[in-house]
Amino acid sequence: MQYSQTVGVQTYHFKDLKDVLAKATPSRSGDYLAGVAAQTNAERMAAKMCLADIPLSQFLQELVIPYESDEVSRLIIDTHDAAAFSAISHLTVGGLRNWLLSDAADTETLTCVAPGITPEMAAAVSKLMRNQDLILVARKCRVVTAFRDTIGLKGRMSTRLQPNHPTDDPRGIAASIVDGLLYGSGDAVIGINPATDSIPALTDLYHLVDEVISEYGIPTQSCVLTHVTNQIQVMERGAPVDLVFQSIAGTEKANQSFGINLEILREAREAALSLKRGTAGDNVMYFETGQGTALSANAHFGVDQQTCEARAYAIARRYAPLLSNTVVGFIGPEYLYNGKQIIRAGLEDHFCGKLLGVPIGCDVCYTNHADADQDDMDNLMTLLGAAEVTFIMGIPGADDIMLNYQSTSFHDALYLRNVLGLKPAPEFEQWLSAMNISDSTGRVRPVTPTHRLLKSLPGKLQAA
Amino acid sequence: MRQFTQARIALGRTGSSLPTEEVLQFGYAHAMAQDAVHLPLDVDALCASLHAADFPTLRVNSRAGDRGTYLLRPDLGRRLEAESVAALQAAKPEKPLDLLLVVGDGLSSLAIQKHALPMLEAIRRIAPQDWQIGPVVVASQARVALGDEVGEALGARLVAILIGERPGLSSPDSLGMYLTYEPRVGRHNAERNCISNVRTEGLSYATAAHKLLWLAQEGLRLKLTGVDLKDESDMILIAPPAEIKQLP
Incomplete structure (x- = not known):
């Protein structure tokens, strides 16, 4: 032609x-x-x-x-x-x-x-x-998934609680988890980006989050965002793995630069399914993507970065994930230079993901070498909220002290839920109410020092 | 709970929003981090302090001539300018280096100014006596992969690049180290091992050096680095004495 x-x-x-x-x-x-x-x-x-x-x-x-x-x-x-x-x-x-x-x-x-x-x-x-078209059509698409709670229902927006710590200190991670839960964050996943690659240390992290989830009967799931081959190893050693994570990209060569291929993803998914840890459903995968990854691996073959990104969603939908996350502004200004470009890319990725049937959320974020700030993030998260994005991140004060970038905070999710009338996943919403974290209207209550989460957990941490 | 983490927890709220004080504190931290990205590395001062500590040095530049170009063109930051290639080839030792150490400014010159020298000293302290280490190569406007071309030109079996990581609001001075077996232009990131968050509030110099040397020795033994080389240095630390003996 x-x-x-x-x-x-x-x-x-x-x-x-x-x-x-x-x-x-x-x-x-x-x-x-x-x-x-x-x-x-x-x-x-x-x-x-x-x-x-x-x-x-x-x-x-x-x-x-x-x-x-x-x-x-x-x-x-x-x-x-x-x-x-x-x-x-x-x-x-x-x-x-x-x-x-x-x-x-x-x-x-x-x-x-x-x-x-x-x-x-x-x-x-x-x-x-145009941006409004991307919002309107994405809002009409519906992709529902489940593991211990149900993600993506109409009128709902979930959050990934991201309690990262620069040295994986278990008390530091647990403190961020408690803080987030008290703001009603964490129904999509409690997902840690570890600093370590070490198998024993990773295994400890799985046990830490599993204990918190079990102790309080939280209808959510855990994930440790290390390489998929590490996760296969820790599953072989009997660690309590809920979701398997992997970064994916839109070309075979880019995935090769991540040290993965489709067969490894299939194998990891099979291993996670065999653990049968989901109670509400069996969507066991969590993927992350972002425009520019194929180019950064010199594996784009002359294809523009947004088309490469959409190709990654073909991989995502193949493996029926619970969640797929476009980490839109993380990669840096050489791919998305400023707030305007990041906002546009976030809306494109969300639209393409939803149209293809992927439960896509967005890490609304930027780095300190990009020409962007928190006002740009306010704009993008509000637009994505209007588009009924599946989930966004919840990070203490929007500042990830491990990965060194700014995203959305626990407060930001409350703002969106407030302005747009969005609710968390139904199972998690019930848990928040039962735990006295939210009131009958879904509003988060003021935190008192006598709250169960605050009373029991720090004591255990002190002993740790 | 704040004693357990530097994360911005327990900030309080007004309605569901951040209190004024926290909005201002965040804005100031962001302003500091943005400024830090654009601070140039004082290469003269760094080399003087390295010489004073008995580290011979070589200086190289990437093809990114200035900060603006560096930010928009990472491809140029991954390649050496022609003069630097020639200088390295002229300095190539007859016997291959076992571990070459490169220091690159990356996205935080502050990280290099604060941590490069003590980190190098910690590595030298526990490196095997019989290893050929060679001069420390100080690289300006450097990306991680620049270490590959430097290592190739100097004929190194392993290269470790110490580089300023992208500054965070709470950590404008974080250092990363990337280890690559048989460095050459075109290596993938999956072929490297990374040790990140080396700074006062993060990973200590001694622990980072221990991890690097463990990975380096395993890398030479297995003839690879990257995703197939798992960091099990923690296990070695608690291993029986017979196995510890194999460490430096």
Whole structure:
């Protein structure tokens, strides 16, 4: 297929489908770094016009990365559901945008069509959508998962409690967990990024969180975000593993740079399923992604970073995760330069994930070398709340003292729940009420020193 | 509970929002961290202190000529400028180095100014006597992978790059160390082992040095670093004396 677009007297030529996709992408530093971005604003708009006229069926003929050389491409094609696709197979990319925004595309229809949409189709249509379009359509999509509680129901927004500590000190981690629980945080997962790679130390962390969850009967799950091969090892040694975590990216070569492939993910999932630790469901995986990861591993093959990111969601949905998290501003200014680019990317990722059927949440975040601040995070979290994002992070004071970046705080989640009327997962909501953490209206109560969590846990920690 | 962690716990709230004092404290910490990113490393002062401690040095620069370029073009920060390559090749020893130590500014020059010298001394203290270590290479506008090209040019079996980590609000001066077996241009991050959070409130120099040397010896034995080399240095510490003897 030839790709060109004439606007007025000017004709723009594009090499191939991935060139159109890259040049149609809203401006961001990572695509300039990769040398794939449009050179002028006019060229970008011409690429969008060209993209709007491309039939969706073309995406099944022309792969952005060849089938033969990339297992992610093979996964996308081999698991494509032609029957689900038939409802939209006659559309162009521009036609898909119109259809998604129409009343015909209701929640049920979108759920049925999801297996027929490839990541490249989702990325393509997102490039033609304004922020409000991304919010409106994502809000109509519904992806419900469960382990010990149920994530992703209408009107709910969950939080990952992230109690990181720079040296994995168990008392420091436990103190952050208690603080978060008292703010009603942690229904998506209590997930620790460990400083260590050491198997014995990792095993201790699993036991620490498991004890807190068991002691208070919390309807949530734990995760330690170490390499998947470490998690397979600790499961072999009998550690109480709820969710298996792994960072994933949209190309085989990028995943290779993480030291993983699809077979390792399958093996890890099987191991976690065999433990049968879920009570409400068996979604045992937790994935993290982020625009720019493929490029940072020099494994993008000329594909723009947002399309690479959407391809990672094909991996995520294959392994039925409880949660998938786009860590949107973590990677740094060479990929997303400022607040505007981070906000746009967060909305794109959430939209693409939901459209593809992934239970996607967002680490609304930035680093100290990016041109962004807490006001930008307020904007993005509010927009994602309106889009009914599956979950966001809960970090003490929004400051992760282990990973050195800023995200969203326990207070931020309360703000969103307050302004938008969002509630935590139903099982967790009941637990908060039973523990006297929230009142009958769901508002978090003032903390008293006599609260059960405060009275019993610090004593145990002192003894530790 | 605050005694257990530097994390911003027990901040209190007004309604469900942060009290004014905490909003201002956070804003100030963010301002400090942003400023720290842009502070240049004083290479002259660092080299003078290294010489005073009997560390010979070599200086190199990446292809990122200034901070702005460095932030937007990590690819340039991973490669040496041509003059630096030539200087290293001219200094290549006849016998391959067992462990080459590189110091790079990374995203926090403050981390290097505070921690590079004591960290290097802690490593030297427990490194095997018969190891060829070579000069300390001080690299400006450096990314982690710059150590690969430095190690390749000097002919090192292992390279460890000590680098300033991205500054956090509570930790503008955190040092990371990345160990790579048979360094050469194009190594993946999965082929390295990382020891992070070396700073006063984090991992101590002695513990970090112990971990690095354990990984280095295991790396040489297994002929690899990265995800296939698991850090079990904690287990060795509690292992029977017979096994401890194998450590320096």
